[in-house]
Amino acid sequence: MIKAILIFNNHGKPRLSKFYEHFNEDIEQQIIRETFHLVSKRDENVCNFLEGGMLIGGSDYKLIYRHYATLYFVFCVDSSESELGILDLIQVNSQVFVETLDKCFENVCELDLIFHVDKVHHILAEMVMGGMVLETNMNEIITQVDLQNKMEKSEAGIAGAPARAVSAVKNMNLPEMPRNINIGDISIKVPNLPSFK
Numbered sequence: 001m002i003k004a005i006l007i008f009n010n011h012g013k014p015r016l017s018k019f020y021e022h023f024n025e026d027i028e029q030q031i032i033r034e035t036f037h038l039v040s041k042r043d044e045n046v047c048n049f050l051e052g053g054m055l056i057g058g059s060d061y062k063l064i065y066r067h068y069a070t071l072y073f074v075f076c077v078d079s080s081e082s083e084l085g086i087l088d089l090i091q092v093n094s095q096v097f098v099e100t101l102d103k104c105f106e107n108v109c110e111l112d113l114i115f116h117v118d119k120v121h122h123i124l125a126e127m128v129m130g131g132m133v134l135e136t137n138m139n140e141i142i143t144q145v146d147l148q149n150k151m152e153k154s155e156a157g158i159a160g161a162p163a164r165a166v167s168a169v170k171n172m173n174l175p176e177m178p179r180n181i182n183i184g185d186i187s188i189k190v191p192n193l194p195s196f197k
Contacts, residue, residue: 002131003061004031004076005124007113012036015071015113016120020131039065039072052076068098070110096138097127103142122148 007016014032023031038050044067052061062081065074100123101108105116113120126141127134135141181188 001081002075002077002128002133004074005128006032006035006072006074006076008032008036008072008074009110010040010070010072012040015110016117016124018121018124018128020128035063035074035076036072038063039067039074071113073097096136096141097124100127100138100141100145103138104145119145 001020003019003021005016005018006014008014012033017028017032019028035052042050048066049062049064052063060079062077062079063074064077065072067073098108101112101120104119104123105112123141123145126144127136181190
């Protein structure tokens, strides 16, 4: 089971951290520093998994990572999982994660992870939830992200409707305010209102 997913740059600055096991914030920061120290000191030509640090559970946990350009993608899993199976899963999974980010942000860079953290977490939530891998099909993940983006845009339209209505009324060129409004058999008397302009 996946216990944590960490992304940090070559200088150890965390760009994303998602823990599927509860730790207080100070311990999480220490885990990130310790994980960076363990992963960053390794040569590029060695295997991509190692025992977890003391804070994350020592030999009971494995750190499985990939280094892409300036970012480390690190997955912490428990030791009940097969190392090779998890390594294969994580390599495929992180490749899907990186490619999905790349498609969503058009050539993803470290700044996208900083300024669009909500979208990055949404993409990650489409892939992993509660430490379990849900989806590895990049097209399905992108479809769900696109649906979320459409929903956010439609909600922004609803939220902005009152402001647009007030703006439309302010921009109406009425010579004077109508005193009576007749709609079929209904007659509405309009009280004296202050000018909108």
